[in-house]
Amino acid sequence: MSGICGFVGDADAKLLDAMLAAIDYRGDRTETVSAAGVGLGYRWWGGRPGKSPGIHRVGDHLTVCAGTLAPPTPSPAGKLHARLHSADDTLADLDGAFACASWDADQQRLTLIRDPFGVRSLYWVEHAGVFYFASELKQLLAVPGLPIEPDYHALHKYLTFSFVPGEDVPIRGIHRLLPGHVAHWQYGRLQKTDYLTLKEQIDPRLADQKEAARFIRARCEHAVARRLNGEPEVALYLSGGIDSSGVAVWLKEAGVKVHAFTLDFGERSVEKKQAQQVAEHLHLPLTLLPVQGADLAPVLMDLVWKLDLPFGDAVTGPQYLLGQAARQAGLTAVWNGEGGDQFFGGWTSKPMISAQLYADLYEDQSRAQIYLQSYHRFYGLEDQLYTPDFRARVGPPGQRRALLEPYLHSSDAATFLNRVRLADIELKGSQNILPRLERMANAWALDARVPLFDRALAEASFQLPPQMKLHGACEKYVLKLILQNKLPRDIVWRRKFGMSVPITDWMLGPLAPTLEKLLGNASLARRGLFRAEYVNRLRSGENEPNETRRRRVGERLWALAMLEAWLQIFIDGRGRRPGGGA
Amino acid sequence: MKCIHCAKDCKYSERSDKKCPHCKHPFAFEPRQGDPFTDGVFQSALDTISASSTIRFGPEHIYYEICRRKRYRFRHAHLYLIAGGHFLGVCACLLLPSPWRWFMPFLLLGIIVAIAWGFRERRLVPLSRGEFERLWNRWCEAHGKPKGLIVRKQAPAKPVPLESDVGDYSFDRVVVCDSEATVDLLLANQFHFENNCAVLSIDGYPPGIFTLVRDMLKRNPHLQVFVLHDATMKGCRLAHKLATDPAWFGKKIKVIDVGLRPIHADAFKGLWTESGKEVQPGDGISVSEAKWLSAYALALAAVRPEQVLKRLFRAINRQFDPHAESSSGGDGGNTGTTDTASFADDAGDTDGGADAFG
Numbered sequence: 014m015s016g017i018c019g020f021v022g023d024a025d026a027k028l029l030d031a032m033l034a035a036i037d038y039r040g041d042r043t044e045t046v047s048a049a050g051v052g053l054g055y056r057w058w059g060g061r062p063g064k065s066p067g068i069h070r071v072g073d074h075l076t077v078c079a080g081t082l083a084p085p086t087p088s089p090a091g092k093l094h095a096r097l098h099s100a101d102d103t104l105a106d107l108d109g110a111f112a113c114a115s116w117d118a119d120q121q122r123l124t125l126i127r128d129p130f131g132v133r134s135l136y137w138v139e140h141a142g143v144f145y146f147a148s149e150l151k152q153l154l155a156v157p158g159l160p161i162e163p164d165y166h167a168l169h170k171y172l173t174f175s176f177v178p179g180e181d182v183p184i185r186g187i188h189r190l191l192p193g194h195v196a197h198w199q200y201g202r203l204q205k206t207d208y209l210t211l212k213e214q215i216d217p218r219l220a221d222q223k224e225a226a227r228f229i230r231a232r233c234e235h236a237v238a239r240r241l242n243g244e245p246e247v248a249l250y251l252s253g254g255i256d257s258s259g260v261a262v263w264l265k266e267a268g269v270k271v272h273a274f275t276l277d278f279g280e281r282s283v284e285k286k287q288a289q290q291v292a293e294h295l296h297l298p299l300t301l302l303p304v305q306g307a308d309l310a311p312v313l314m315d316l317v318w319k320l321d322l323p324f325g326d327a328v329t330g331p332q333y334l335l336g337q338a339a340r341q342a343g344l345t346a347v348w349n350g351e352g353g354d355q356f357f358g359g360w361t362s363k364p365m366i367s368a369q370l371y372a373d374l375y376e377d378q379s380r381a382q383i384y385l386q387s388y389h390r391f392y393g394l395e396d397q398l399y400t401p402d403f404r405a406r407v408g409p410p411g412q413r414r415a416l417l418e419p420y421l422h423s424s425d426a427a428t429f430l431n432r433v434r435l436a437d438i439e440l441k442g443s444q445n446i447l448p449r450l451e452r453m454a455n456a457w458a459l460d461a462r463v464p465l466f467d468r469a470l471a472e473a474s475f476q477l478p479p480q481m482k483l484h485g486a487c488e489k490y491v492l493k494l495i496l497q498n499k500l501p502r503d504i505v506w507r508r509k510f511g512m513s514v515p516i517t518d519w520m521l522g523p524l525a526p527t528l529e530k531l532l533g534n535a536s537l538a539r540r541g542l543f544r545a546e547y548v549n550r551l552r553s554g555e556n557e558p559n560e561t562r563r564r565r566v567g568e569r570l571w572a573l574a575m576l577e578a579w580l581q582i583f584i585d586g587r588g589r590r591p592g593g594g595a
Numbered sequence: 596m597k598c599i600h601c602a603k604d605c606k607y608s609e610r611s612d613k614k615c616p617h618c619k620h621p622f623a624f625e626p627r628q629g630d631p632f633t634d635g636v637f638q639s640a641l642d643t644i645s646a647s648s649t650i651r652f653g654p655e656h657i658y659y660e661i662c663r664r665k666r667y668r669f670r671h672a673h674l675y676l677i678a679g680g681h682f683l684g685v686c687a688c689l690l691l692p693s694p695w696r697w698f699m700p701f702l703l704l705g706i707i708v709a710i711a712w713g714f715r716e717r718r719l720v721p722l723s724r725g726e727f728e729r730l731w732n733r734w735c736e737a738h739g740k741p742k743g744l745i746v747r748k749q750a751p752a753k754p755v756p757l758e759s760d761v762g763d764y765s766f767d768r769v770v771v772c773d774s775e776a777t778v779d780l781l782l783a784n785q786f787h788f789e790n791n792c793a794v795l796s797i798d799g800y801p802p803g804i805f806t807l808v809r810d811m812l813k814r815n816p817h818l819q820v821f822v823l824h825d826a827t828m829k830g831c832r833l834a835h836k837l838a839t840d841p842a843w844f845g846k847k848i849k850v851i852d853v854g855l856r857p858i859h860a861d862a863f864k865g866l867w868t869e870s871g872k873e874v875q876p877g878d879g880i881s882v883s884e885a886k887w888l889s890a891y892a893l894a895l896a897a898v899r900p901e902q903v904l905k906r907l908f909r910a911i912n913r914q915f916d917p918h919a920e921s922s923s924g925g926d927g928g929n930t931g932t933t934d935t936a937s938f939a940d941d942a943g944d945t946d947g948g949a950d951a952f953g
Contacts, residue, residue, distance in 0.1 A: 363791040366764050369757065370804050371794075375651075375783050376746045383788055429758035479760050485814035486765040486791070 014460050015040050015057035015064055015079040018152045019114055021123050021198055022050060022143030029054035032152040035588065038319070039079075039149075039455060044068050046075055051116050051123070053077045058458060061345060063242040065090035073118030074098070079148045080111035080133045081460070083239040083467065089113070097124055097195075104195070104208040108239070108468040110451065110461065112148045122199040129209045130466045131192030131443035132451050134321070137203070138187045144198050150321050151588035153187055160186070163584055168542070168576070169407035170416070172391040172398070175325030175572050176445040178416050182322060184583065192443040209468065211435060213426035216476045225481045226494040229473060233495070236467030237263040240348075246270040248339035248347040248459070250332075251299065253287025255492055255505060256350030260464055261295055262499045264348065271348075274339055276331050277301040281515035287504055294501055302338045304331050306519025310527045314578060314591035319456040323579040324449045325390065325572030327516035332453040340457035347454050352465030355442040356474040357489040358430060358482030361387060365433045366483075380421060381414040384436070389565050390572055394547075403542045416440065430479035442466065517567030520574075521554050528552060528570060531577040540577065548573065596622070599638045599738070623737035624730065631722060636664060637734055645743040646901045651783040653745050653776050655896035658727045659866055663897075680707045745783040754803055762807045767791040768819035769812050770907065771837055773830045773854075775800040777823055777895055777903075784904060790911060797833060809843070820844065821910060823903070824854035826893040828874045831856055835879030853910045855895050857887035866897040 016039040018032035026047035033043045033056045040056040044067050047053075055077040057064050063081040069090035070076075076097075078090035086092045093113045096102045110132035115124045125146055127135050137146040140159050147153050154161060167183040180188050190196050193209035219225040237260065249264065251257045251273040264271050275288035285301065292299035309316075309330040316333045317323075339347050354360045361384075368383040385392040392413070395404065420436035447466060454461035464470075474482070477491060484490035487506075497505045520528060530536065532552065537545050550556070551570050582591055597604050598615035607627050609616040624630035624637065640660040644652045684703040688696055722730075740746065770792060772778050778801065781787065781794045793812060799805045812818055820837060824830030834850040837843045844850070860867065870892040876885040895903065 363764070363767065364788045366761060367766065367787040367791060367793070369761055370808060371782050371787055371801070373748055373751075373755065374801060375779075376748055378783075383785065386785065387788070427758065428760040430760055430764070432758070480763050483764050486767055486817070 014061065014455055014458060015055070016148040016152070017053070017055050017077040017079045017112060017114055018145075018147040019053040019077065019116075019123075020051070020143050020145045021116075024052065024143045024145070026052045028052070028156065031155040032147055035152045035155050036149050038458065046070070048073065048075075048118070050121075051075070051118075053114060053116060055079070061460070062244070063087075063089070063460075069094050074116060075118075076113065076115040078111055078113040080109065080128065081242065082107075082109035082111060083236075085109075085240075085242045093126065097126065106468065107208065110463070114146060120199065122197055124195060124197050125190055126195040126208075127190050127192050129193045129468050130438070130447055130463075130471070132447045132461065132463060132466070134448055135190040136182065136187055137190065137196075137198075140186070144203075150182060150184070150187065151318070151583070154184075154583065154588035161584055161587055163580065165403065165406035166408040166412060168403075169395075170413055171323055171325065171576060172395075172572070173385055173413050174388050174440070174445070175390050175568075176441075176449070177322055178440050178444050183579075192447075210425060211438065211471060211475050213428060213431045213475045215428075215478055217478070219476060219481065220478045222481070222494055225477055225491050229470075229477070229491050230495045232467070232470045232473045233259065233464070234263050234266070236464040236470045237267055239467065240462045240464050241267060241269065242346065242460070244344075244346045246272055246344060247462070248342065248344040249273045249297075250335055250347060250349040251275050251288045251291060251297070252350070253284035253289075253291055253504070254350065254353075255489060255496060255500075256353030256465060258291045258350070258500050258504060259353070259492055259496050260348055260350045261291060261297060262496060263464070265295055265297070271295075271297050272339075272342060272344060273297045273299045274335050275299060275301055276335065277303045278515050279303070279305075281513070281518065283513045287507075290501055291504055294504075300338060300342065302331075302335060304334050306515075306523035308334060309519070310524055313527060313574075314582065316453075316456070317575060317578040318582050318588075318591055320449060320452050320575075320579075322448070323576045324445065325568075325575050326445070326449070327514045327568055327571045329449055329453055329575075330571075331514060332450060333456055336454050336457040336459055340459055344459070346460040346462055348462045348464065349450065350465060351446050351450060351463050352442065352467075353489055353492060355434065355438045355446075356465060356471055356482075357492050358434065358479070359488045361437055362430060362433060362483050362488060363486065366429065369429055379414070381417045384417055384421070385413055390569060397547045398543055400541055400544055426475070428479045430483055431475060434474075434482075438471070515567075516571050517554075517565075520567040520570040521552075524574075525552075528574055531574045531581075532570070536577060540580065543573065596626075596633050597635050598622070599634050621737040623734045630730070631726075632661070632664065634734075634737075637661065637730075640664060641741050641743075644899055644901075645741075648743055650900045650904065651743045651745050651780070652900050653779060653896070654731060655776055655894070656780075656900055657731065658722070658724070659894070659897040660899070661727065662722055662866055677707050677711050745779050747779070750803070757804075762811055763814075765811050765813075765815035766793045766818065767815070768821065768911065769793040769795065770821045770823050771833065771843075772796050772822070773798075773824040773827070773833050774895070780900055780903065781823075781907075784900070786904065786907065790908075797836065812844075818848060819911070820848055820850045821907065822850060822852050822854055823895065823907065824852075825895045826855040826857055826860055826888070826891075827870065828872065828880065828888050830854055830895075831884060831888065832879045851910060853906055855893055855898065857884045857891075860887065860891065860893050863893055863897050867891040867893050 016036040018029060029045040029052050033054045036056055040058045042059045043056045045054040046068050053068060053075050055068050063085035065078050065088050068075060068077050069088060071094060076090040076094040078093055082089045082092060089111055094115055097115050109128050111128045112133035112135045113126045125135050127133060134148060135146060136150050136153055138153050140156060145153055145156055162185045164181055164183050164185040167177050167181045171177045177183055180191060182189055194205050194207050196203055196205040219228055247269060249261055249271050251261060261271060273292050275285060277285055289299060312333060316329060320329060364387060368380060372380045391398050417436055420439060421432055423432050423435055426432045426435055447463060451461045481491045493505050532548050534545050537543050537548060551566055554566055556566055598618060598620060600620040601615060601618035603617040605616050610622060613622050613625060623634050624632060626633055640657060644656045644660045681704050685700045688699040691699060768790060770781060775796050778794050778796045786792060787794050793808050795805060795808055822833040824833045834852040838850050870888055870890060874885045874888040876882045
């Protein structure tokens with residue numbers, strides 16, 4: 014919840030009102046302040062604990078902060094102001110979900126800072142000699158005269174990852190501050206430094222299973238406790254997997270009243286029974302939310318607008334509807350189990366180990382290329398999907414590999430598993446999972462709490478011997494050791510299936526008319542990015558004419574549809590609310 | 596003959612230098628000079644085995660695909676039928692009144708040719724391995740190595756060391772093959788990556804990591820084991836060997852045989868080779884299988900790569916399904932189960948795990 018914006022330079026202070034109006038769903042109160050050559054704006058919900066009650070002023074110094082700190086504090090802006098202006102503060106324990114800007118009038122310096130893992134975002138652009146920043150992209154598009162052109166390099170990356178990684182966003186000239194970074198704008202220059210670097214420092218004592226379980230359990234409980242903010246009852250997205258079930262256990266043990274929500278895809282539900290089993294075991298009230306493809310059609314454009322950036326994972330649709338259900342139940346904070354895979358060795362570990370062992374056997378294959386394929390979008394399919402004109406604009410080869418290589422050869426981790434973890438945390442975790450879930454929660458004025466993306470817990474996870482994460486072929490081993498006596502045995506030790514959204518059924522069925530609007534021949538021709546032959550083949554339910562396994566059709570269609578919807582709203586419509594309004 | 600590069604047709608007299616007169620690209624083959632097929636036929640075979648450039652393949656797959664190409668030929672009997680039938684028909688037509696007398700012979704000729712066309716014979720192109728090698732080299736000389744061909748990298752003089760922890764983990768499953776070429780097919784097509792899967796040959800391929808990977812397999816007590824092999828004595832005994840050899844798994848683990856067995860051979864008639872070795876039943880081979888294997892062999896490369904991969908995907912999917920059926924193969928009750936489904940069944944479709952919210 015909440016949002017910030019501002020500028021440094023010669024700009025009209027009224028612009029702050031427009032920038033705050035662009036995020037009117039992020040709060041019912043606004044405040045702006047301007048002085049010579051600087052302006053800051055803040056929007057927030059009144060009466061919510063843990064939020065700054067306004068713009069923090071100390072003399073001529075001004076600080077605005079969107080979001081919350083962990084542990085919570087009555088004024089995150091005040092706390093951050095103190096820490097940023099302390100000469101000897103290393104920010105070593107700074108944690109939470111925040112985006113902050115602080116103006117130092119003496120130094121004539123603006124400082125921007127983002128939370129360690131990227132729950133909240135910060136964008137900036139320099140235009141006509143003025144430096145603008147905002148917690149959402151759409152706010153910057155309110156800057157008069159700012160040219161709005163697609164950044165084709167960023168679109169190219171989106172089509173590989175299903176999100177836009179790195180500092181660039183798909184609008185030319187606008188950039189993003191990376192998570193865990195602090196930046197100073199002074200004398201017309203931006204200097205960025207990171208205040209969080211995860212380093213592998215394996216503690217041999219944690220090779221003992223009991224010791225490892227005790228060590229991590231304490232930090233998990235602490236991570237949950239540090240995010241409790243006084244709400245009488247909270248929502249929990251319960252998938253039936255071990256991560257969200259673990260959060261349920263720790264919330265329950267902390268004495269928090271929890272209302273669980275899970276998705277019901279009818280016959281296509283994969284983990285519904287497990288979620289019911291966990292809720293029953295922990296005596297949690299559970300709302301089963303039936304979701305069908307047809308439910309998404311009327312909300313799609315609002316969903317894309319609130320996502321702010323294009324996100325191509327089909328999970329965003331159900332997340333949007335879960336948020337709606339939680340809000341309708343009168344709740345204001347929603348918890349989830351995201352982060353278990355990133356820190357404790359889920360999903361991508363085993364495929365990447367296979368790839369690593371068999372790397373370099375054949376020509377035309379590299380480790381980074383294989384990792385890029387694991388995102389299952391359009392890597393390697395560019396010739397089939399891209400029009401020649403788009404192909405010519407996407408930039409030189411190697412941009413996407415360059416995003417991965419630093420992690421896969423990182424000197425911060427010597428073990429292979431932790432190198433893959435670093436890539437997974439920094440890319441998929443920080444630049445996909447966290448921002449999209451925060452925006453889907455905020456679409457319904459919910460505060461998103463992600464306890465497993467806790468700084469101390471993350472650092473602890475890099476002290477664990479990697480065999481405590483992937484034990485033989487058993488993923489997230491240490492979490493299973495911790496929870497085996499707290500949850501039903503089959504929940505803990507079963508193989509993970511994930512929340513499989515039946516997106517292919519939806520895209521080829523009830524969402525087909527929506528697809529026709531977004532990806533029909535007329536729309537494709539107007540946009541000029543994609544070849545109609547390939548897109549039409551996907552729409553008929555095929556990736557390839559002779560493919561060995563027909564899969565991921567729906568995910569690919571969803572990614573393309575979300576991009577076209579995003580282009581319509583943010584490029585054609587300059588980020589204005591679809592259907593009018595802000 | 597059409598040029599595969601510019602798709603333009605040309606006459607024999609225009610390509611005396613074995614080059615397309617339009618784009619000057621060389622032709623690899625010249626049927627008028629005794630080659631068994633055109634460049635177009637060869638390219639079509641490549642398109643088929645690569646599933647339109649989506650699957651990687653080895654030269655052995657091209658060989659069998661070329662062998663599978665059938666030519667329609669008229670036998671002498673067909674020509675006699677056309678000529679004799681037409682002669683008799685013309686004689687009969689002479690009895691008809693004009694204008695039928697002049698019109699009917701042409702109609703009759705058309706009918707007879709159509710019937711003969713329907714009964715023409717389909718024959719495989721006979722091609723020895725040596726002949727294929729010669730033609731394959733000519734193809735590569737004229738057009739370069741085709742896209743999708745599996746080419747092993749030269750082993751580096753000094754192997755790149757793996758991170759210390761890589762061998763500490765395990766896989767969800769393993770596919771053990773009886774030939775290096777089958778291992779190459781799976782690995783080059785990323786089968787291992789898509790399925791959290793180890794792939795090894797029974798004889799120690801890939802050499803640099805074989806022992807490490809085999810040791811890793813023992814770290815997963817729930818490992819799924821598949822074997823993929825030729826219809827040969829060695830191949831059909833592979834599951835039994837894995838299940839009984841202490842260097843592999845002993846009897847502690849179920850082995851799923853998804854390889855070629857004599858039961859599958861009928862669909863590949865014409866691609867069999869002579870085995871020349873008496874095979875005794877036992878150790879995973881039934882009496883009827885032993886009889887067939889004593890006479891013939893059939894290489895897995897005779898199956899299109901696409902079908903091999905589909906079969907494996909399907910077998911893996913079935914392992915997740917508690918209601919999946921499987922049946923004992925050969926006398927292999929002690930070797931696990933054989934997947935008796937055909938090599939052309941669909942691989943099934945899934946959306947994958949998508950994303951979770953924890």
